[in-house]
Amino acid sequence: MFVLVNLKTYPCDPVAVADAVRDVDESTDARLAVAPQAADLARVAETGVETWAQHVDPIEHGSNTGHTLAESVADAGAVGTLINHSERRLKLADIDGSVRAAERAGLETVVCANNPEQIGAAAALGPDAVAVEPPELIGTGTPVSQADPDIVEDAVEAADNVDSEVSVLCGAGISTGDDVVAAGDLGAEGVLLASGVAKADDPQAALEDLVDPL
Amino acid sequence: MFVLVNLKTYPCDPVAVADAVRDVDESTDARLAVAPQAADLARVAETGVETWAQHVDPIEHGSNTGHTLAESVADAGAVGTLINHSERRLKLADIDGSVRAAERAGLETVVCANNPEQIGAAAALGPDAVAVEPPELIGTGTPVSQADPDIVEDAVEAADNVDSEVSVLCGAGISTGDDVVAAGDLGAEGVLLASGVAKADDPQAALEDLVDPL
Amino acid sequence: MFVLVNLKTYPCDPVAVADAVRDVDESTDARLAVAPQAADLARVAETGVETWAQHVDPIEHGSNTGHTLAESVADAGAVGTLINHSERRLKLADIDGSVRAAERAGLETVVCANNPEQIGAAAALGPDAVAVEPPELIGTGTPVSQADPDIVEDAVEAADNVDSEVSVLCGAGISTGDDVVAAGDLGAEGVLLASGVAKADDPQAALEDLVDPL
Amino acid sequence: MFVLVNLKTYPCDPVAVADAVRDVDESTDARLAVAPQAADLARVAETGVETWAQHVDPIEHGSNTGHTLAESVADAGAVGTLINHSERRLKLADIDGSVRAAERAGLETVVCANNPEQIGAAAALGPDAVAVEPPELIGTGTPVSQADPDIVEDAVEAADNVDSEVSVLCGAGISTGDDVVAAGDLGAEGVLLASGVAKADDPQAALEDLVDPL
Numbered sequence A, B, C, D: 001m002f003v004l005v006n007l008k009t010y011p012c013d014p015v016a017v018a019d020a021v022r023d024v025d026e027s028t029d030a031r032l033a034v035a036p037q038a039a040d041l042a043r044v045a046e047t048g049v050e051t052w053a054q055h056v057d058p059i060e061h062g063s064n065t066g067h068t069l070a071e072s073v074a075d076a077g078a079v080g081t082l083i084n085h086s087e088r089r090l091k092l093a094d095i096d097g098s099v100r101a102a103e104r105a106g107l108e109t110v111v112c113a114n115n116p117e118q119i120g121a122a123a124a125l126g127p128d129a130v131a132v133e134p135p136e137l138i139g140t141g142t143p144v145s146q147a148d149p150d151i152v153e154d155a156v157e158a159a160d161n162v163d164s165e166v167s168v169l170c171g172a173g174i175s176t177g178d179d180v181v182a183a184g185d186l187g188a189e190g191v192l193l194a195s196g197v198a199k200a201d202d203p204q205a206a207l208e209d210l211v212d213p214l
Helices: A014-025 A038-045 A070-075 A092-104 A116-124 A149-162 A177-185 A203-211 B014-025 B038-045 B070-075 B092-104 B116-124 B149-162 B177-185 B203-211 C014-025 C038-045 C070-075 C092-104 C116-124 C149-162 C177-185 C203-211 D014-025 D038-045 D070-075 D092-104 D116-124 D149-162 D177-185 D203-211
Strands: A002-006 A031-035 A050-053 A080-083 A108-113 A129-132 A167-170 A190-193 B002-006 B031-035 B050-053 B080-083 B108-113 B129-132 B167-170 B190-193 C002-006 C031-035 C080-083 C108-113 C129-132 C167-170 C190-193 D002-006 D031-035 D050-053 D080-083 D108-113 D129-132 D167-170 D190-193
Touching (some): A002 A203, A014 A031, A014 A038, A014 A203, A038 A050, A070 A092, A070 D038, A092 A108, A108 A116, A149 B149, B002 B167, B002 B203, B038 C038, B070 B092, B070 C038, B149 B167, B177 B190, C002 C167, C014 C031, C014 C038, C014 C203, C070 C092, C080 C092, C092 C108, C092 D092, C116 C129, C149 C167, C177 C203, D014 D031, D014 D038, D031 D080, D038 D050, D070 D092, D092 D108, D116 D129, D129 D149, D149 D167, D177 D190, D177 D203
Parallel strands (some): A002 A190, A031 A050, A080 A108, A129 A167, A167 A190, B002 B031, B080 B108, C002 C031, C002 C190, C108 C129, C167 C190, D002 D031, D031 D050
16 A cells, blocks of 8 residues: 655644654555655655655746746655645646656656546546545545445546556545555555644654554 | 537627528538627527537536526526636536536536547546647647647547547637548547637638538 | 625526616615626616626637627626626736726726735726625625724725725625615725625515615 | 846756855845745755745645645745746735735745736735736846836836835846846836846856846
């Protein structure tokens, strides 16, 4: 399982969380990574943890003041990027452009989407993975596997129907190790986490609990 | 073949073009329709021509000042709508929402996109049809069938791979009747036209030439 | 006082509300108008009521599929337009462009904004009027004059500081005739209304109550 | 004069340009600063040069994946930020929110705008400075002082009319030291530079030429 800890713009110490993710990564079979803000990428990557960007823009080198260039986040140490997170929705043509930009810079890509139809659409753009984030579960603490297990299975089927090489992650409703296992049983090859680790009093302990059953 | 004449915000008389489209429609086997601005829908529909909207928003009845409600364009006489035209690109989640809104109001849907990958993505959202609009051909007068015939065939294949019930229209590079025939030969079930008819000195004659070979 | 009834995308009968607004307008010294959706402009204007658009785009005649052209809403019968309503926020450069487009088409302009600073900014673009819409009051039923009277006075002062010819409307928190009077006492030259009239069982009675003290 | 070198997403080495800007800053009375991409802020700031962000979002700590938090760019070493650059236009309400976010994080603010009307609007939001960027001059090499000197004087007057404490920078059309002097003569207290320095074969020499007459 791939476990990606999204730090959003939380008031956490990104280096402290990165250290915790790196340490837990060394003691589990799961693959762990952390996605800080662009301004924090370099110091997070220096910890040795697998580092992801939260977003890249559909641009090339040039006159794009205030935008996020794939090459620059790669230079700062990112090896992958989220695209179209529910908090950073993009136009369809720009998701396509951002996936192309990320590929050009050698970044792995996870395109987020709301429901199985949009997951099929995201998969058609050829990212490495898609993440299904039912809006009604984001931040609720309700595990997706209990609230609406069909949505994960339907997302896996929708992605597989379009492109069988695109993995599916579960992007909301993951609070416990059992949730991670349940997501895997439903066909997900990974999960996105956020507040459960990033805002925990002890991020390392929280993460250890999450990956313990894997 | 379905021939949809998009009036954009051209300085044409929408009722005069609508009359022309209706008259030609009565003398051809092709299915003809016209897409005026929202403010012109009612008087265009009154001509008896098949009337389409250029856009609907992903909204329901409620507090959405300045937005385009699918039910209202249907009430004004539209029977279908373009979504995500290259001049009105939407977020992926909003294309999904606009297709759902259009279905709810009984409108037929054509989702536009740039290239075969995005056509596959659009098809995954379950519209009635998709229209491929290569940005490099829009408004150039170069027929898509000559400039890049692969893009139409690839779009047809991409849509078919995702959902075989979704038709494909050719959304740019159509200037002559031969272009329409060529688009059909490449697998398109219709075409989007704009300036070639709407800005013609004699829209009726221009349209007759276009549908003559059908 | 100018009283503008915004129909948003409410499930009301726009012609019935327009008839009511026109009838009340004939029996009061206040100036009354109604702002329907673009697709409803023509049939609302046919009632004889003063008709406003809810939005225009910063565009000219041309290739702008799915956008709202100032000339077209004027042709449909609008004599004015809202710009930058809280439900249709625009980029600063586009508010400027929309005001210019509206002027070009002979439409009166009301630019909406959230707070006194933004009201000053809106006034600097030279519209006919600005409307202050504190987000915390929209749709709450709390009258602006009670909840936060300073915001209206501060908005009047901010607009006056920038351009003394720009009127200020009160764009939220108006439910009763007393609220309208209070807004006027605070320096507003008009009010924006929405659900209180458009969703009333008897829009004419609701509007008569509102303008009764004027 | 304040001279801000915007690195956009150019394929330059941000640290090399930063070193050059810092070195020139030590030998001139002008105040020099550099604005790299968010991902490059930390290593640019480490050079000791005055470092600016290119953009901040109108957000606080929280669930804002893929956005730029003012506190984070400040932590990375930025002391100021551009807002609403012509390549990153924002909604009026979001310019207001971004100025407030920057103030909260202790960042100096420069809000960009197209013309004197929008400069007045930007000034009404209370930033430290505004920068006038006539779109027709950006990247053309034509000096603003020759092409349209009125626009700088009108911008200075517009800002002064709204808030006399807001400085005005000249944000386009600056290629030579004479242009910088001319901008100052027209009332500008600084200039924004980009390709002339960032894409120069020898950024230090280019910058020395620019500040030589100051």
